[in-house]
Amino acid sequence: MPSRLVRRESGLAHGKRLRVAVVGAGAIAGSHRAAYRAHHDDVDLVAAADVDEARVLDFCATTEHAKPYRDLDTLLAEQKPDLVSICTPPGLHVEQTKKVLESGAWVWCEKPPCRSLAEYDEMISAEREGGPYVSFVYQQRSGSAVARFRALLAKGELGRPLVAHCQTTWYRDAAYYAVPWRGRWETEGGGPAMGHGIHQMDLLLHLLAGEGDSDGGDGEWAEVQAMTARLVHDVETEDVSTALVRFGSGALATVVNSVLSPDEVSRIRIDCERATVELTHLYGHVAENWRYTPAPHANRIETEPAEDVGSSHAAALKPVLDAYRAGRRPPCGGRDGRRVLEFVAALYKAAFTGQSVRRGEIGPGDPFYRAMAGAEGKDR
The missing domain is CATH 3.40.50.720 (NAD(P)-binding Rossmann-like Domain)
Structure with missing residues (x-):
């Protein structure tokens, strides 16, 4: 070398x-x-x-x-x-x-x-x-409201996460897919699960993972079942996908990714023991996009971050620059950046095989390790 x-x-x-x-x-x-x-x-x-x-x-x-x-x-x-x-x-x-x-x-x-x-x-x-x-660049996990949720979860103020929903329902027309590399396994790697929903799925996994760095703790996803379909667009990849997810903690989640939805929204909802937390936005969020609803038995939770920094490329860049200063690996890289890609691979494998897929099972000997569509590639 x-x-x-x-x-x-x-x-x-x-x-x-x-x-x-x-x-x-x-x-x-x-x-x-x-x-x-x-x-x-x-x-x-x-x-x-x-x-x-x-x-x-x-x-x-x-x-x-x-x-x-x-x-x-x-x-x-x-x-x-x-x-x-x-x-x-x-x-x-x-x-x-x-x-x-x-x-x-x-x-x-x-x-x-x-x-x-x-x-x-x-x-x-x-x-x-x-x-x-x-x-x-997973800029949706940047911003002060994300950090505030993770701090509340780590301190136990929200209780255990129990049920979650992750939704990326957007709309893309035929002109969008006229760009030659879009909608093809060989050039884009996947459909809305790869190119659109990956941001919200990364945010969901980041929120629930707690302070661990893809270390296999209870906050990590453990198992996926899924379906995909090509309902409208004349492309190789899917234009909609759904998944059921079990976490190591026992929490369950649903995930929906679509480019067929005229009423566009990005949404994450997490029902914890002491509160429901819901984030509703489209391409970026600030503190006002987050809503906390305490359970009837719970005390009021201080949910406002000390400073309202929204999600953005600028906010996501700061920790990269900080890491450069320190000569250490930045966030959204290494194992941390791989987490959501492994999840997407598991979603596709589960959809194509009709079987549940567990975290960690897709390795070098698995056809879904080398292509999101498995061994069949663009023929799927």
């Missing part, structure tokens, strides 16, 4: 701004640009790359001085960024992430992380202790 670059000293540790770049100048890149602007004192957006010259020129024109590139290799060689946002389709994430890590830069990668557990493990294997690391 060729020798790897030594991890760079963090510019933040010396009061300097990190040099950051964006790969893929499509719509989601705007959220990364906004996140970097929000942390302007810590980062300097120096470059962007996209195969579409007009698109990358338009993106760079909205920045302070980012230089446009047509390819990632040239960007890395000339700009030597410290952190790179990957905003390309999921089929490109493995190759691009490995290139960035090889260059010595950290990666902040959009969802879905990749198309399979095998690809995820391949990306993580390119990391080195102390960095560079890759973190994935």
Whole structure:
């Protein structure tokens, strides 16, 4: 194996701004640009790359001085960024992430992380202790209201979680699927369970996992049963899925992912012993989107966070920058970032086989480890 670059000293540790770049100048890149602007004192957006010259020129024109590139290799060689946002389709994430890590830069990668557990493990294997690391953008678990729920749960003020519901019911028309890589197993990796519901499912699993880091504790999911269907769209993947989930604690949950729903909503409801907690929003949430209903026998619970920080790319970026300063693995990476991808793989396996799937059973010898559709791939 060729020798790897030594991890760079963090510019933040010396009061300097990190040099950051964006790969893929499509719509989601705007959220990364906004996140970097929000942390302007810590980062300097120096470059962007996209195969579409007009698109990358338009993106760079909205920045302070980012230089446009047509390819990632040239960007890395000339700009030597410290952190790179990957905003390309999921089929490109493995190759691009490995290139960035090889260059010595950290990666902040959009969802879905990749198309399979095998690809995820391949990306993580390119990391080195102390960095560079890759973190994935699960911005729905950011914000002060999420931290407040986890604190209340950890202190026992809510009691045990008993019943939960996770809902991502959105609407996407035929024009949405006219983009060539969407709706195909080979390029997108899955349907709404991968490309849409993954955010709410990650948030549900994060809320119930407590302080553990995918360590197999009672808060982790334990078993999944599921169904998928293709009811409207002419695509390879599903356009709706449902799942029943059992957690190690014994709690039960239902999960629904859809792109067929004109009344769009993202919702999580968790019934605990002492309160029902419900989050209702669409693409982002603040404290007012959370509702706590105490049980008749329970005392009033102080539910307001000390500061109302909403979920956003900017809020999700802060712990990544903090981790860079400290030279430690950021959240939403490693085992923590893998949790929801394993859950999605289990959902698909359960739907395709008609059998329940337990956490930890999908390993390298399992066809669903290498593809969310199993051995049949796009023929499903």
